[in-house]
Amino acid sequence: MPTEPAIEVAELSKEYRVHRRAPGTRATLRSIFRRQYETVQAVSGLSFRVAAGERIGFLGPNGAGKTTTLKVLAGLLHPTSGSVRVVGHEPRRRERAFLERITLVMGQKQQLLWDLPPADTFALNRAVYDVPQARFDETMAELTELLALESIMYKPTRQLSLGERMRCELATALLHRPQVLFLDEPTIGLDVTMQATMREFIRSYNERHGATVLLTSHYMADVAALCPRVIVIGQGRLLHDGALDALVRRLAPEKLVDLKLLRPVDAADLARFGTVVEHGDARVVLRVAQAELRDAVAGVLAALPVADLTVTDPPLEDVMQRLFSSAP
Amino acid sequence: MTGAVTGAVTGAVKELGRIVRVFPALLKVGLAEAIAYRAEFVVWMLTTTLPLVMLALWSAVAREAPVGRFGEAEFTAYFLGALVVRTLTGSWVVWEMNQEIRTGTLSMRLLRPIHPFVAYAGEHLAAIPMRAAIALPAVFVMVALVGGERFTRDPRLLALAPLALAGAWAITFLAMLVIGSLGLFIQKSVALFEVWLGLFAVLSGYLVPLELLPPWLRAVSAWLPFRYMLGFPVEVLVGLATPAQAVAGLAAQAAWALGLAVLAAVVWRAGLRRFEAHGG
Numbered sequence: 001m002p003t004e005p006a007i008e009v010a011e012l013s014k015e016y017r018v019h020r021r022a023p024g025t026r027a028t029l030r031s032i033f034r035r036q037y038e039t040v041q042a043v044s045g046l047s048f049r050v051a052a053g054e055r056i057g058f059l060g061p062n063g064a065g066k067t068t069t070l071k072v073l074a075g076l077l078h079p080t081s082g083s084v085r086v087v088g089h090e091p092r093r094r095e096r097a098f099l100e101r102i103t104l105v106m107g108q109k110q111q112l113l114w115d116l117p118p119a120d121t122f123a124l125n126r127a128v129y130d131v132p133q134a135r136f137d138e139t140m141a142e143l144t145e146l147l148a149l150e151s152i153m154y155k156p157t158r159q160l161s162l163g164e165r166m167r168c169e170l171a172t173a174l175l176h177r178p179q180v181l182f183l184d185e186p187t188i189g190l191d192v193t194m195q196a197t198m199r200e201f202i203r204s205y206n207e208r209h210g211a212t213v214l215l216t217s218h219y220m221a222d223v224a225a226l227c228p229r230v231i232v233i234g235q236g237r238l239l240h241d242g243a244l245d246a247l248v249r250r251l252a253p254e255k256l257v258d259l260k261l262l263r264p265v266d267a268a269d270l271a272r273f274g275t276v277v278e279h280g281d282a283r284v285v286l287r288v289a290q291a292e293l294r295d296a297v298a299g300v301l302a303a304l305p306v307a308d309l310t311v312t313d314p315p316l317e318d319v320m321q322r323l324f325s326s327a328p
Numbered sequence: 329m330t331g332a333v334t335g336a337v338t339g340a341v342k343e344l345g346r347i348v349r350v351f352p353a354l355l356k357v358g359l360a361e362a363i364a365y366r367a368e369f370v371v372w373m374l375t376t377t378l379p380l381v382m383l384a385l386w387s388a389v390a391r392e393a394p395v396g397r398f399g400e401a402e403f404t405a406y407f408l409g410a411l412v413v414r415t416l417t418g419s420w421v422v423w424e425m426n427q428e429i430r431t432g433t434l435s436m437r438l439l440r441p442i443h444p445f446v447a448y449a450g451e452h453l454a455a456i457p458m459r460a461a462i463a464l465p466a467v468f469v470m471v472a473l474v475g476g477e478r479f480t481r482d483p484r485l486l487a488l489a490p491l492a493l494a495g496a497w498a499i500t501f502l503a504m505l506v507i508g509s510l511g512l513f514i515q516k517s518v519a520l521f522e523v524w525l526g527l528f529a530v531l532s533g534y535l536v537p538l539e540l541l542p543p544w545l546r547a548v549s550a551w552l553p554f555r556y557m558l559g560f561p562v563e564v565l566v567g568l569a570t571p572a573q574a575v576a577g578l579a580a581q582a583a584w585a586l587g588l589a590v591l592a593a594v595v596w597r598a599g600l601r602r603f604e605a606h607g608g
Contacts, residue, residue, distance in 0.1 A: 016605075016606055017606065071435070074439060075438075075439070076435050076438060076439070076604065077604055077605075078604045078605060092604070094438065094439075096441045099439060099440065099441040100441055102439075103439075104435075104436075104439055106435075106436075109431075109432055109433055109435065109436055110433070110436070111436045113357065113361065115361060116357065116360050116361065120356075120357055120360055123353060123356070124353050124354070124356075124357050125440075126353070127349060127350045127352070127353035127354075128350055128353070128440050128441065128442045128447075129440075129441060130346060130349070130441075
């Protein structure tokens, strides 16, 4: 068993110098002679470690530094300061041995050759990554089955739907059996069924090959379903590193109690059990502090004409919203 | 010390072995792309037929009286030669590099364990057989119609002609890599490419055989790479050059190719450092 962490990030900072220009022709002309720059701090003092085989959700609002961090980890960007190691390599050197062990999938950028069927890209990648034919056939068979590629891999890429293309994109990225997967928005733009398919696939790849997965996603459902551990960053800083439910408990020490009623109830009768979030004739939602949940549920059942009762966590989106708005 | 040298040599040999193994796959993809782009291909063929236009023009002029040592037949041979050379050596990697830099797909290329230059070279060399298959039969027909005796029969020149073509391809391709790599610094290196194409048209012998240019312009062209991209290989094919001149020309081609290869590597490396600092 390897004892070395798959990913090790220590005090990573990355800043960009961005060319700044006001709108308008005059400003454009002026900028030819005197360029004004502004330094943007994309990531600052970020540290975390990931063990081999972990699935990590990487969360944060737009511009939080998620993609920058992934690009640094993949070796596309050089850190301004701090150190990064991935499977024992320094990513910025982009050594062959390193590139053969990682993959980066960006939902917005593609590797597939646009005018040719995906099968041609697969064959090219086999050669580029020097994958032995027998192992290629085996991997290809596995990917074909799990991602249902059979009917799409011989059509020109430009004729594929977004979902079909993403499936092939993922297959392309995994043909060399990387040990570390950096997935940046792998499900963006996909419908709910397709998202679920991709999620299942990522999980099964991780389990079959013990690969480490670091994934960013806008869809909380992706993260909740896939990642036992989440790393949350905001404005380039670490806000949370740990289990998802711990985060939810910490940030939202309240539960939602969803009631189906046999007949309408007055607001006043509801308010003594918790905060009323929704109030309809047949359905009511109450927000109740974690500590008072037991008493509240018992009281509701005893005092109100309840047909059905469920207790849930507040939606992850709300929790995240709260986390980001509380960030310094 | 010896260990380090041996290590470097084995490393280089291994890398070369990999390139040799990857090349067939790259060629296959390049060929498939050339076939997939059939429509663009026709457009390309039409734009590359400028030598035929020049042929008609100059033949008309030469019908009155020969220009220098160029009569109607010489012009015909020269511009058909130019068509062959351009067909076999033209390269437009600049467009591709520029687009990849602007859209950020360059990132995906950088994450593959193969040097982008090698990948570009493979894809572009692959387009040549396809182009040749379409362009050369047409040329042969034309040569047969106008009389092939104007093409060289000198076995020494015929032996050197493939080398001159390879040299012309290398210089064209490497110059494209230099301009394409500049795209990492300036937003539109394609504009630079237009300037390059303009200079090429005048100084390579594409519009006018170089020996018909005013002396000062001919002197300028002698110190630039354009002549070695077109005029020189045409002169070898058509027999306007002596074997001694052909050998000297090949040496000049080698020097230009080497210089451009070094320049391309330097510009690419510097550009990548910028790319890695500021993000793509």
